[in-house]
Amino acid sequence: MGLRIGDIAPDFSIETTQGPINFHQWSAGSWVFFFSHPADFTPVCTTEMGRTAQLAPEFAKRNVKPLGLSTDSVAEHMRWINDVNLSQNTSLEFPIVADKDKKIAELYDMIHPGESSTAAVRSVFIIDPSHRIRLTMTYPMVVGRNFDEIIRVIDALQTTDAQEVACPADWRPGQPVIIRPSVSDADAKEKFPQGWKALTAYLRLTNL
């Protein structure tokens, strides 16, 4: 069975483009955007690596470390990073796991044999500072991920960790949030003194 939301992200030690890492030590105290790719020197993956590099300040602002993975060697990754930097006009600074024997891809259930028996699909794991998996997404090989959504969901998770709220469909930072149904109106008066608008008894919108 694959990994689920709420599971502790399995630990591992592996070579990366920035030297060997132990995953739990490397990520201690940070959120992680861990994402896999079918292969180096492929076009969609090149755009995704470039986009992640371009978004470095956005990830840093949110205390998120990106960690890429594909099932190629460090030497191949290093040559590919040159292509990424030149073609995507960026400077890729985050580590990419060299998972040549597919150990980590198998540990994280990134190989989906119906799509490919040899390459990883486009898996995403958002992992919190206590190493707990908070979101998983899986994209097919021929469709690049939506990085606006990745940033949006990190913002939503961090918002809902900070207060007893939930985020409605298509929520963006600054928009109203939902007071969780587990919070009574009496408690909500104390926790949300700014008040709320009740669309139904269980759908109470407030601004943070």
Ligand code: BEZ
């Ligand atoms: C790509 O990254 O462009 C790609 C990888 C595997 C299959 C198809 C496309």
